[in-house]
Amino acid sequence: MTSQPRDAPQFYLTSPSVCPYLPDREERKVFTHIVGRRGRELNEILTQGGFRRSQTIAYRPACDTCRACVSVRVLANEFEPSGNLRRVLKANADLIGNETPNRPSSEQYSLFRRYLDSRHADGGMADMTVLDYSMMVEDSHVETRVIEYRRRGIDSHITGKGAGDLIAVCLTDQMSDGLSMVYSFYDPEHQNRSLGTFMILDHLRRAKAMGLPYLYLGYWVDGSKKMAYKARFTPQERLLAPGWVRVD
Template sequence: MTVHHPQTPQFFLTSPSACPYLPGQAERKVFTHLVGDRASGLLDLLSQGGFRRSQNIAYRPACERCRACVSVRILVDEFRPGRSMRRVIARNADLVGRMSEPSPSSEQYSLFRRYLDDRHTHGGMSEMSVLDYAMMVEDSQVDTRLIQYRERGPDSAFTTASDGDLVAVALSDVMGDGVSMVYSFFEPTESARSLGTYMILDHIERTRRMGLPYLYLGYWVNGSRKMDYKIRFQPQEHLMAKGWERYEG
């Protein structure tokens, strides 16, 4: 029997649950599946409307009483790092970032666990097993890349053989108009490096070199300290009721 997938994606709505960003609020999400040959094109289209990817699901907030979640993308060609961001780049000059196909490893998972145990003890991902992690990395039908950041060795310009310890990892999607940072994590004991900031700066430069105009950062929530860092990377655009609008706060 031949199974025909519908040409128009089907959308579903989750039940209300506690908002992880604003106390006292409830969140709901609308989502659809990203499957088959059309997955990449569908993700490109949905990203324009503020959707994000998690494995083979594209979702966006659909809360009944709140519109605090705002989709953010950086205008990479116009972005210029300020003094503090240039210091972050300099502090991490001893790192090398390797981009590859999304392939999980026990080394990555160990770093992932240290990050969760330090930063997100009670978060929704805190109970993820090594198999859950592998699914997060591998379960994608779009153009997904894994960037691993390691201490630079004496021969890192020529070979990976002398690369040092793994200190940060980013899982990112390459789309038609930009790069979307899906998830990233880093060594919690290396707080002086500001690795979260550094990975965004590195992705801005990678996106620019690819000739793509936007780096998608997901959602910014005004009033949530967890999301404050995203507003620092300007100029950027926010998805508002009439479409994407330039933001320079």
């Protein structure tokens, strides 16, 4: 009798459920657990194959009749912001992101709750408690960081850190070929800043500075307005049937 070693991934398929992106459609996911000594290596292989990480689970769509969800990664070294994106950078020039270990804080959770209550009150994460949030941040077998964005202070040019209230946060995985933005949120009172877009632009800058070729953005969903923004960041590669295909 043989048994699977703990490091060997086993894959599971979810039951059909309502699609959160496209009306009158159902979604299914295939998922596995990222655990053990090979957690980081497995996460990289799966991410490069179109999976996304949530805590210790990696998943990807496995819908029976739909292929609208497409994994997207931006070519950080070649990216140049358009005029509109440069305006977003200018509007947020007073912010600075500080990289910290993946440790939750009450300040983060307070901001997270305000963001959910304002933007996703009827979403699947609406009932997350402080314990749920802590697990989302800490429960990782890969190299994960939290980027906290605050206004620049008097001594930010020396310390590299912002000052004052927390305005935005991104949970980010670092891999050998890029950064992966796992989840981001921000103060809804600053929605005119286009903070979601700004954090992508800042992560593209970070990836380029680190010599990493890609920024993984998750899924672009053809036909979904709330996922359309990901098409703005080009050149990018999309994971299609032949493999990663460049889109300019």
